Structure formats: structure tokens, C-alpha cells
Amino acid sequence: MAEVEIRAVSKAFGKTQAVGDLSLTVADGEFVALLGPTGAGKTTTLRLVAGLEMPDSGSIRIGGRDVTGDAPADRDVAFVFQQYSLYPHLTVFENMAFALRAPIRRVPQAEIRAKVHQVARLLQIETKLDNKATQLSGGQMQRVAIGRALVRSPQVYLMDEPLSSLDAKLRGEMRLELKRIQTDLGATILYVTHDQTEAMTMASRIGVIEAGRLMQIGTPREIYENPVSAYVAARLGQPAINLLPAALFAGVPPQARTIGARTEHLTIARGGGEVSATVTRIEHLGDQSHLHLNLRGQPVVTLSDPEANLGAGDVVSLRLNKPLFFDAAGARVAA
Numbered sequence: 001m002a003e004v005e006i007r008a009v010s011k012a013f014g015k016t017q018a019v020g021d022l023s024l025t026v027a028d029g030e031f032v033a034l035l036g037p038t039g040a041g042k043t044t045t046l047r048l049v050a051g052l053e054m055p056d057s058g059s060i061r062i063g064g065r066d067v068t069g070d071a072p073a074d075r076d077v078a079f080v081f082q083q084y085s086l087y088p089h090l091t092v093f094e095n096m097a098f099a100l101r102a103p104i105r106r107v108p109q110a111e112i113r114a115k116v117h118q119v120a121r122l123l124q125i126e127t128k129l130d131n132k133a134t135q136l137s138g139g140q141m142q143r144v145a146i147g148r149a150l151v152r153s154p155q156v157y158l159m160d161e162p163l164s165s166l167d168a169k170l171r172g173e174m175r176l177e178l179k180r181i182q183t184d185l186g187a188t189i190l191y192v193t194h195d196q197t198e199a200m201t202m203a204s205r206i207g208v209i210e211a212g213r214l215m216q217i218g219t220p221r222e223i224y225e226n227p228v229s230a231y232v233a234a235r236l237g238q239p240a241i242n243l244l245p246a247a248l249f250a251g252v253p254p255q256a257r258t259i260g261a262r263t264e265h266l267t268i269a270r271g272g273g274e275v276s277a278t279v280t281r282i283e284h285l286g287d288q289s290h291l292h293l294n295l296r297g298q299p300v301v302t303l304s305d306p307e308a309n310l311g312a313g314d315v316v317s318l319r320l321n322k323p324l325f326f327d328a329a330g331a332r333v334a335a
């Protein structure tokens, strides 16, 4: 496998700056996830690496070689597309074997069979190998699309939301499976998702992208604990970080306009206090419960302590415990 280096790449479509001055290196054998909302430029970034789009400026290197001018076929990347485009008239087996059948690869028939069966087993689609691609559910098609990439041994895997069509249980299983495959192969993966759990659990580093710009890149822990902005802070954490006006609390740094309070930054006690809030709702999610509060018109959501036995209408006091602070522009302010 090989390192991927995106150097100061920009790409506009008409007036839309899809990717702006983006630099990012995925080390050999590393799993980097790009996390960002719809329209952030995630797919465009992958397409630029694959050579399906040409950058307006900047360059792309794979394995130390400048591939900016190379055709997609000369870059040796495997792309799992967001819209899994299978060959409808071919069976699952033939879809997965397709890339291995390319004349230049000269893979022996027995090896193709073995490889396709092995990957199909991992992806739990072995019983569907004889189905036409049109005779599959969306989640099965998505796994065939992943399988088509995994049967190859490219320099780099590019994966665009490859688990988005799967139900929660299968997605959890595939997360573990993909991570295991990546570790076993020492594969270099640039992975796109808007699912924070996928990014947190699979990636060695997460790049947070907004409007074509890379806002921060770091380990999941760095991004979670040490976000550079309120925007980045809001990408990770369930329930999401509470962004509250600084004026609601005392002892806030002077430049801070917004307090970022996650569950672990809030101490909640029954009865009023210096800062009081009213319980509006307890949301039971099975393994956890969310406590919804009204703090002088501001909604606050935290994990609820099951022992606390609170209900709607109860009054509680809130204390901050080393929260995050942000200035008027949303940039992080030191505590």
C-alpha cells in the first residue's frame, strides 16, 4: 500500500468552491476518515484523489509519485462509490471478479474464485453470489460494492459512505469487519462519512471538513477533547455538545462568547442553585437516557443519571466543570 498526499488542492464547480486549499496526508497503512455534513466536499475530495476530477490548483501524490495528471486507471486506487454502481446484468460473483479479470492483471481463474468467495464470506453475501445485481437489497448491493474493492490490492482504498445503507446491527458488524480487514492488510484508506460513530471507531485520524475546507485533523480523541472551534466540537459527541451563551454563567474568560458543555462538563443536582434549569423531558433510549433541560430559554441536553429519578417540571442546578470556550467567531478560547 502507499501514502496519499493531497497538497493545497482546490476545485470549483462554477461558483461553488467544492474543495478549497485542502492539504492532507494519509500515511501508508493509515485509516483517515473525512467527517462533514452534506455538501461539504467529501465526495469531490475522493474523486480528486481518484483522478475522476482535475484540481484547479494543487497536486496529488500517491506513494511519493505525482499523479495529478494521470488517468484514473493509472493511479491504482479502488473506489467504493456512494451510489454503488454495480453492473446490473452481471451476477454478484462477476461484479466482484470484474476488476480481477482485466487482461493486464492475469489473475488465474482459481485465484479469482478463492478471492471472491473469501471476501463474500467476510461481507456476509456468500449466498447471493449467483444473484443478478438487480436481485439484491440496497444493503446487499452496498456490500457487493465494498467487495469489488476488497478483492483487489490497490495502493489506496477510497470509500464514500460505504455503510450508509445498512441497518444499525449490520453497520456495527461491518465497522468491526472493515477495521479488521484494514489492520490485517495494512491498507491505506481514505474514508468518507457523516456518521461520527464510524469516524470515531475506525479512523486513526479524523479530518473535519466544512464547505470544502479542512477545519481540523487529529486522532478521534484530539478532535473530541480539543476541538479548535465550536463547529468541530459539534461534530462529535452524543448527545451533541451544548453551545450556551457565556453570559449565563459566572467565571467565564473575557473573550468567550459561547460555552461548550458536554455531559462530562456539567454537574447537575436536584433543586435550584446559582444557575437553575427546569427538566422538560427525559428521553429513554434503552442503553442511555437523555435529560432535556430549559435553562432560561436555552435547551440543554445531557446524559441522565438513572439514579437521579428526575421528571418533567423538576428544578435542578447546573455547575460547569472545565467546559470549552469559544469566541464570537466560534474559535476556541483558552480556559
Ligand SMILES: Nc1ncnc2c1ncn2[C@@H]1O[C@H](COP(=O)(O)OP(=O)(O)OP(=O)(O)O)[C@@H](O)[C@H]1O
Pocket: 013, 014, 016, 017, 018, 036, 037, 038, 039, 040, 041, 042, 043, 044, 045, 082, 194
Ligand atoms: N459535478 C458537479 N457539478 C456542479 N457542482 C458540483 C458537482 N459535484 C459536486 N458539486 C457541488 O460541490 C459541493 C460539494 O459536493 P460533494 O459531492 O463533494 O459533497 P459531499 O460532502 O460528498 O456531500 P454528501 O454528504 O451529500 O455526499 C456541493 O455544493 C455540490 O453541489
Ligand SMILES: [Mg+2]
Pocket: 042, 043, 044, 082, 160
Ligand atoms: Mg458525497
